[in-house]
Amino acid sequence: METLRLFLRHLLSVYFSLYGVVSQYLFPQFPKLRRRFPIFVPVVDKFLSFYFTFNCNLVQSTVDLDDQTTMHFWCPSHRKFSKPNLIMLHGYGGNSKWQFVYQVGGLADSFNLYIPDLLFFGKSHTNRSNRTETFQAECVAAGLNRLGVERCSVYAISYGGFVGYRMAEIYPEMVEKVVIVSSGVGCTDDQKWEQLKSVGVGVADLLLPEKPAGLRRLVQLSVHKCGSLKWAPDFTLHEFIHKMCNTNRKEKQEMLEHLLTNKTERNIQSLSQEILLIWGDKDKIFPLSFAHHLQRDLGPRCRLEVIEDSGHAANIDSPESLNALIKGFILPCEV
Numbered sequence: 399m400e401t402l403r404l405f406l407r408h409l410l411s412v413y414f415s416l417y418g419v420v421s422q423y424l425f426p427q428f429p430k431l432r433r434r435f436p437i438f439v440p441v442v443d444k445f446l447s448f449y450f451t452f453n454c455n456l457v458q459s460t461v462d463l464d465d466q467t468t469m470h471f472w473c474p475s476h477r478k479f480s481k482p483n484l485i486m487l488h489g490y491g492g493n494s495k496w497q498f499v500y501q502v503g504g505l506a507d508s509f510n511l512y513i514p515d516l517l518f519f520g521k522s523h524t525n526r527s528n529r530t531e532t533f534q535a536e537c538v539a540a541g542l543n544r545l546g547v548e549r550c551s552v553y554a555i556s557y558g559g560f561v562g563y564r565m566a567e568i569y570p571e572m573v574e575k576v577v578i579v580s581s582g583v584g585c586t587d588d589q590k591w592e593q594l595k596s597v598g599v600g601v602a603d604l605l606l607p608e609k610p611a612g613l614r615r616l617v618q619l620s621v622h623k624c625g626s627l628k629w630a631p632d633f634t635l636h637e638f639i640h641k642m643c644n645t646n647r648k649e650k651q652e653m654l655e656h657l658l659t660n661k662t663e664r665n666i667q668s669l670s671q672e673i674l675l676i677w678g679d680k681d682k683i684f685p686l687s688f689a690h691h692l693q694r695d696l697g698p699r700c701r702l703e704v705i706e707d708s709g710h711a712a713n714i715d716s717p718e719s720l721n722a723l724i725k726g727f728i729l730p731c732e733v
């Protein structure tokens with residue numbers, strides 16, 4: 399399994415570079431054509447689906463919660479009662495597949511994985527006007543209910559952390575343990591503004607880039623060991639932006655606005671569950687001081703683990719360490 403995962407990682411890297419080189423030679427004169435017929439992102443996307451299905455034994459499931467809202471999940475093809483259920487909540491930069499590609503292989507052996515696309519990402523959508531993370535949390539929980547999940551632990555990264563926190567708060571009888579990674583949940587207005595000033599760009603410009611340069615900036619800020627995007631040609635980034643940021647851009651902007659301006663949902667209290675916070679020591683989006691602050695707010699059942707040489711995107715910088723910490727925290731100790 400491990401070998402296969404490493405193999406996949408190399409294959410992806412090789413594919414990236416090969417594609418970059420080949421396409422620079424093949425289509426330098428036809429930038430418009432390339433933009434109209436994206437190749438790179440759909441191919442990787444298919445490849446990821448293939449990997450989730452055949453290497454990780456996951457299947458896709460789409461649940462209509464009502465006539466307005468649809469939630470899409472990756473779930474186990476064969477759910478084993480001997481394994482705990484783990485819900486994985488992605489952040490702003492991705493969806494169920496792109497966010498967790500380096501981690502699912504290592505976690506699928508130990509858990510029944512349920513990986514939703516949050517509303518307005520991937521294949522989940524609502525026609526309702528609610529943009530709150532409480533609504534996201536309710537929709538994830540409602541989807542899980544339909545899939546027959548009664549008890550679960552939650553692992554949430556970045557924006558997912560806001561949703562995961564609310565799930566744990568609203569459904570204490572459902573959510574057993576919570577892992578929050580690199581998330582701004584619970585940060586105060588002062589922290590937020592100070593951080594925004596130090597980053598030097600607007601949040602929407604940062605998290606929903608419109609140009610390749612913006613995407614490079616986001617990756618540079620969030621991935622500490624940033625290598626792969628240096629040589630990625632602009633048009634692949636255009637494709638990525640088109641798929642990831644432009645789909646439901648308006649709704650995603652409204653969600654950000656809600657996150658930044660609406661105070662009603664800001665309050666954080668200690669939870670009844672055990673919580674593990676995991677932070678990269680080089681996180682430039684939500685620096686380590688946020689983690690200490692959050693740990694204080696979440697009370698005595700909250701522990702903090704710091705991963706060295708890891709940035710905001712700990713899932714890219716240190717997927718193995720992250721998986722080991724998650725397993726150590728959630729799995730019952732083996733005697």
Ligand SMILES: *[C@@H]1O[C@H](CO)[C@@H](O)[C@H](O)[C@H]1NC(C)=O
Pocket residue numbers: 464465466467468523524525
């Ligand atoms: C939202 O509304 C459109 C048109 O009214 C409809 O086609 C679509 O299925 C709805 N979406 C969901 C998730 O129900």
Ligand SMILES: *[C@@H]1O[C@H](CO)[C@@H](O)[C@H](O)[C@H]1NC(C)=O
Pocket residue numbers: 527528529530532533536
């Ligand atoms: C959004 O949904 C949540 C959860 O259902 C609810 O508490 C809140 O009042 C709603 N907010 C708006 C603005 O509709």
Ligand SMILES: *[C@@H]1O[C@H](CO)[C@@H](O)[C@H](O)[C@H]1NC(C)=O
Pocket residue numbers: 529530652655656659660662
């Ligand atoms: C903020 O909350 C108020 C009241 O719940 C709601 O009317 C408004 O639409 C919300 N704003 C955003 C951007 O979600």
